[in-house]
Structures are given as C-alpha cells and as structure tokens.
Amino acid sequence: MDGTFNDANTPQRIQSNLTWKAVSAGYGHTLAIRDDGTLWSWGANDIGQLGITYEVTPLRLGPDTDWGPPP
DSSP: SSSSOOSSSSSSOTEEEOOOEEEEEOOEEEEEETTSEEEEEEEEETSSSSSSSHHHHHHHEEOOOOOOOOO
C-alpha cells in the first residue's frame, strides 16, 4: 500500500527510505520483514490475519527484531 486507497495494476514503492529483507503478499494484505529484523504489515484485515485494522501504510507488529528464517 502506498498510503492511499487507490487500486494499482503495477508495483508501487512503499516508504522508500526503508530496506525490506522479505515480502509476502496475500489476497489484499502484505507482511514484510525490514533489514533490521522488524515485522510490518499493511492491507485488508478481513479475518484478523494481520492482527490490526485496515492499514494503508506499513505498521510495525510487536517489539521483536528477530523475524525471519532460523539460522
């Protein structure tokens, strides 16, 4: 999400000052891990998949910084 409710048929840049390590998109929602290990989410929360309300910009989930695959 780019901070708007506008549909887009091509990829849109989100918070260009951040570096994303991994991104996973679902139907209407996205989860991503930043390069510092923090977990972020945005998009629709129709069935509670994000644990938040509908967000149009990335929202940090929890205080942990060790998200990602095990070593």
